[in-house]
Amino acid sequence: MRSIDYFDRGHDLDPHRPALIDVASDERLTFAEVKLRTERIAAALYAAGFANQQPIALYGTNSAAIMIALLAIWRANGIWVPVNTRNAVDANAAYLNYVRCKWMFYHSSMATDVAALRQAVPTLTRFVCLDRALGEDPSLEEFVATTGGTTLPDFSDPFGAPDDVVGLFPTGGTTGPSKGVVVTNSGWGTMLETLGTAVAGKTDDPVSLVVAPITHAAGPVALGTLALGATQVILPGFDAAQVLETIAAHRVTHMYLPPTALYVLLGAPELGRHDVSSLRFFILVGSPVSPEKLRQAVEAFGPCMCQAYGQVESPMITTWLPPETVAAAAAGVHPERLASCGRPTRSVQVAIMDDAGALLPDGERGEIVVRGLLVSKEYFDLPDATAEARTFGWHHTGDVAYRDAHGFFYIVDRKKDMVVTGGFNVFTAEVEAAVTELAEVRECAVIGVPHEKWGEAVHAIVVADGIDAATIIAHAKARLGGVKAPKSVTFVTEIARTPAGKMDKKALRADHWRGDRLVN
Incomplete structure (x- = not known):
């Protein structure tokens, strides 16, 4: 099915049910009202000269208007180009030039x-401001008034237009400029169906909290739960106290956050002051989660914690660790599974591969490789990069992991983040998990720093209260042994992150390396 068909599936369950609640503006819209707005916006696009399958950039923080604009892009059979509000303007300009974007919906x-992008991106010539007229750019309301009786054609076919493109999604860009991942209805629909299967049931009144950026995993989660008829409660950004208050006030049942936001919630003084018993699925996606913090989360939020693994090229839910498994592990039944990202979902094959292309048996560490409908079509205009990512007939994720005898996968590192010290491979996620077992430690990032004898030494960058380096090193040594334990610790107030919210290991290494020497 087309992306918009999933929204319509939710609409048809109950057109009068609230679809969007914007907490900041107190705007409330039913499924019927949202559908009508998206139809009018899509018709206005064609009245203004839009062409089928053109890219449309969407730029703004979370709001009902942004969500409606996104649905309208898909209603028009446009190609969504997410623009990250946390990126530098130059980085966004480079990406928009690369994908040759002409249209942009933005918030004032x-x-x-936007003024800077207008100058830096020559192809970007059509702008609509969502909330008010701005200069020569019409407001969305004014733009919709130009519809002039335009009717939309039927963009689908008997197969749901599987090869039409849903979006050009940027990769993280931590090792260079972002590549555009071409995602089609086939792969996107597979993701939505898989997510829907995972998070359906357990409630007849689904309410999903949208607080992470819609331009990242929160967008797919919102659409996946809209297909189930879930009301979306939208917050403009993450604030721990507001999140906890909103869960209680709206009886939120579904929520997605990255692990870093979970850690903030666990340390929030407001935790325990609000009723969070309505939660049925608290989904963690984006990076490995500390097993100890996940155990604490089950204590704080109940048996709703779950985890998915994926990346833009194999989106969102390549593997799934359901709430029942997490709750059992927190209670002591296979406690090692708190460190797992779960088992493969139904529409993909997942395996572990060595550098020579051989698939590895259980327990051996190698790169996660994936096959199936979930895998994206290609990188936009980058055939060599596409071919490289598909070496040996599998999609290569760049993540190092192992599979246990029960089929659970355990991520241990990004290939590029592994520390090689004295000829031994040290996987940073394993060290980070050990350090964050300490109650005083809120976050930890581990990198390699240069060492004259060993080549690299394990170094921990820690956000903590009331603990010293010697205690951290001793704890890690007792848990992991002398090779893997950090040899040094730096304390910081916050850890550098990418615009997508992941630990920026490249930036962290740059703070400690100058050429091949340690920065004192």
Whole structure:
């Protein structure tokens, strides 16, 4: 099915049910109202000269208007180009030039950046401001008034237009400029169906909290739960106290956050003051989660914690660790599974491969490789990069992991983040998990720093209260042994992150390396 068909599936369950609740503006819209708005916006696009399958950039923080604009892009059979509000303008300009984007919907709060993008991206010539007229750019309301009786054609076919493109999604860009991942209805629909299967049931009144950026995993989670008829409660950004208050006030049942936000919630003084018993699925996606913090989360939020693994090229839910498994592990039944990202979902094959292309048996560490409908079509205009990622007939994720005898996968590192010290491979996620077992430690990032004898030494960058380096090193040594334990520790107030919210290991290494020497 087409992406918009999943919203319509939710609409048809109950058109009068609230679809969007914007907490900041207190705007409330039913499924019927949202559908009508998206139809009018899509018709206005074609009245203004839009062409089928053109890219449309969407730029703004979370709001009902942004969500409606995204649904309207898919209603028009446009190609969504997410623009990250946390990126530098130059990085966004480079990506928009690369994908040759012509159209942009934006919020007026981004006006300064949009003015810069207007100058830096020659192909970007059509702008619509979502909330008000701005200069020569019409407001969305004014733009919709140009519809002039335009009717939309039927963009689908008997197969749901599987090869039409849903989006050009940027990769993280931590090792260079972002590549555009071409995602089609076939792969996107597979993801939505898989997610829907995983998070359906357990409630007849689904309410999903949208607090992470819609331009990242929160967008797919929102659409996947809209297909189930879930009301979306939208917050403009993450604030721990507001999140906890909103869960209680709206009886939220479904929520997605990255592990870093979970850690903030666990340390929030407001935790325990609000009723969070309505939660049925608290999904963690984006990076490995500390097993100890996950155990604490089960204590704080109940048996709703779950985890998915994926990446833009194999989105969102390549593997799945359901709430029942997490709750059992927290209670002591296979406690090692708190460190797992789960088992493969139904529409993909997942395996572990060595550098020579051989698939590895259980227990051996290698790269996660994936096959199936979930895998994206290609990198936009980058055939060599596409071919490289598909070496040996599998999609290569760049993540190092192993599979146990029960089929659970355990991520141990990104290939590029592994530390090689004295000829031994040290996987940073394993060290980070050990350090964050300490109650005083809120977050930990591990990197390699240069060492004259060993080549690299394990170094921990820690956010903590009331603990010293010697205690951290001793604990890690007792848990992991002398080779894997950090040899040094730096304490910081926060850890550098990418615009997508992941630990920026490249930036962290740059703070400690100058050429091949340690920065003192």
